[in-house]
Amino acid sequence: MVTTAADNVVPVTVLTGYLGSGKTTLLNRILTHEHGKKVAVIVNEFGEVGIDNQLVIDADEEIFEMNNGCICCTVRGDLIRIIGNLMRRRDKFDHLVIETTGLADPAPVIQTFFVDEDMQTQLSLDAVVTVVDAKHIWQHWEADEAQEQIAFADVILLNKIDLVSETELAELERRIRGMNAIAKIYHTRNSELGMDALLGVQAFDLKRALEIDPNFLGEDAHEHDETVGSIAIVEPGTLDMQKLNDWLSYLLQTQGPDIFRMKGILNIAGDDHRYVFQGVHMLFEGTRDRPWKSDDERKNELVFIGRNLDADKLKEDFRACLI
Numbered sequence: 001m002v003t004t005a006a007d008n009v010v011p012v013t014v015l016t017g018y019l020g021s022g023k024t025t026l027l028n029r030i031l032t033h034e035h036g037k038k039v040a041v042i043v044n045e046f047g048e049v050g051i052d053n054q055l056v057i058d059a060d061e062e063i064f065e066m067n068n069g070c071i072c073c074t075v076r077g078d079l080i081r082i083i084g085n086l087m088r089r090r091d092k093f094d095h096l097v098i099e100t101t102g103l104a105d106p107a108p109v110i111q112t113f114f115v116d117e118d119m120q121t122q123l124s125l126d127a128v129v130t131v132v133d134a135k136h137i138w139q140h141w142e143a144d145e146a147q148e149q150i151a152f153a154d155v156i157l158l159n160k161i162d163l164v165s166e167t168e169l170a171e172l173e174r175r176i177r178g179m180n181a182i183a184k185i186y187h188t189r190n191s192e193l194g195m196d197a198l199l200g201v202q203a204f205d206l207k208r209a210l211e212i213d214p215n216f217l218g219e220d221a222h223e224h225d226e227t228v229g230s231i232a233i234v235e236p237g238t239l240d241m242q243k244l245n246d247w248l249s250y251l252l253q254t255q256g257p258d259i260f261r262m263k264g265i266l267n268i269a270g271d272d273h274r275y276v277f278q279g280v281h282m283l284f285e286g287t288r289d290r291p292w293k294s295d296d297e298r299k300n301e302l303v304f305i306g307r308n309l310d311a312d313k314l315k316e317d318f319r320a321c322l323i
């Protein structure tokens with residue numbers, strides 16, 4: 001899973017967003033943009049007319065449609081099969097975008113790239129990009145899918161800003177930030193965003209430092225409006241690796257379904273290297289990272305994004321792992 005540009009792996013962007021939020025508009029942008037990348041796209045539509053083929057051919061892109069049902073039910077088998085076919089034409093593209101349907105939970109798509117060994121050697125998850133309809137999101141704010149799409153995202157486009165006032169937009173951003181402290185949030189019209197912010201983000205690369213909104217970290221008692229939220233732990237001190245392992249395994253066994261994503265940089269006792277980890281539901285990967293630099297502040301930073309998380313309990317259990 002950990003990859004660098006030098007590896008011959010294909011970066012994969014997972015594109016999510018509620019119905020009508022602007023995913024197709026964004027996809028068209030990606031396909032027609034002069035970014036020098038050849039992008040293959042897998043779309044999952046229910047009998048709708050897909051992206052215009054002419055456009056696809058002109059843009060030197062490849063599109064594959066999954067028409068056999070919901071991506072979240074059949075995802076692993078179908079996705080692996082389609083990607084398998086796609087990889088036979090590996091020379092034809094250098095980035096893959098998977099558009100999930102408006103209602104799909106993005107987790108199974110993301111997990112495919114964590115669990116399947118074949119997938120891991122050939123592809124690397126780049127980022128989850130979620131398009132949010134800034135005007136109409138409130139109508140389905142309570143829907144699990146809408147919340148999960150926001151919670152899983154690395155990049156969020158608050159789209160259709162022409163339809164809302166600045167105040168409304170600020171309020172939406174505040175609430176979304178409370179749910180997801182790690183995503184980069186952009187304000188867009190017609191899903192207009194620079195390609196650098198979309199493709200090649202490397203949000204799942206363990207080697208990249210954890211990026212949490214400093215404002216979020218600064219807030220001690222973060223107010224939560226939603227059942228889905230982010231919890232950040234920033235603590236100095238050194239951790240007992242065994243205790244940490246036990247705690248994290250217990251946490252994932254008991255709360256895995258409710259923990260959508262987690263990431264962290266840790267200071268392990270007796271090790272002069274940083275330990276970095278990330279997880280998606282029950283799936284976890286951690287590795288020894290670069291050495292701490294002399295001017296680094298050796299502290300532990302963790303972020304959990306999930307449903308009904310108990311901040312006090314998480315912090316207490318974390319502290320119990322310190323030496």
Ligand SMILES: Nc1nc2c(ncn2[C@@H]2O[C@H](COP(=O)(O)OP(=O)(O)OP(=O)(O)O)[C@@H](O)[C@H]2O)c(=O)[nH]1
Pocket residue numbers: 017018019020021022023024025026101102159160161162163188189190191
């Ligand atoms: N006013 C406004 N309309 C937009 C904007 N972005 C997209 N739209 C329109 O919103 C509608 C839905 O956009 P799509 O890109 O098709 O959305 P989608 O997420 O692919 O929709 P589904 O395929 O139904 O999930 C289209 O009519 C777009 O032209 C925007 O920033 N402002």
